[in-house]
Amino acid sequence: QVQLVESGGGLVQAGGSLRLSCVVSGRPRGSPAMGWFRQAPGKEREFVATISWSGSTAFYAESVKGRFTISRDNAKNSVYLQMNSLTPEDTAVYYCNAGLTAATMRQDPGAYWGQGTQVTVSP
Numbered sequence: 001q002v003q004l005v006e007s008g009g010g011l012v013q014a015g016g017s018l019r020l021s022c023v024v025s026g027r028p029r030g031s032p033a034m035g036w037f038r039q040a041p042g043k044e045r046e047f048v049a050t051i052s053w054s055g056s057t058a059f060y061a062e063s064v065k066g067r068f069t070i071s072r073d074n075a076k077n078s079v080y081l082q083m084n085s086l087t088p089e090d091t092a093v094y095y096c097n098a099g100l101t102a103a104t105m106r107q108d109p110g111a112y113w114g115q116g117t118q119v120t121v122s123p
Contacts, residue, residue: 011121036079040091058102
């Protein structure tokens with residue numbers, strides 16, 4: 001059974017930082033790439049960042065480029081999202097996802113999702 005478990009969310013002031021973690025248990029079939037998505041209240045879920053199995057390729061949404069960094073540690077079955085210079089617009093539930101490739105996941109996320117972790121950024 002595949003499980004993705006996120007952690008690291010919380011309340012932070014604008015300009016602050018948070019580091020999200022996602023631990024994967026089981027083997028997501030055909031889904032070596034990993035990514036983060038988010039959903040703000042009243043909005044659709046959106047792509048944030050994705051990373052290839054090797055970690056050599058990563059993609060970022062324009063809104064987070066230069067502020068967020070995705071990384072992974074395959075030995076720990078984990079993927080991370082370092083978020084710096086947070087703004088209230090980053091407030092959302094952040095979800096971990098396992099998908100086919102870092103490129104395709106941007107528009108076509110994989111079938112495996114975590115339960116989400118809340119990030120709230122105060123002005």
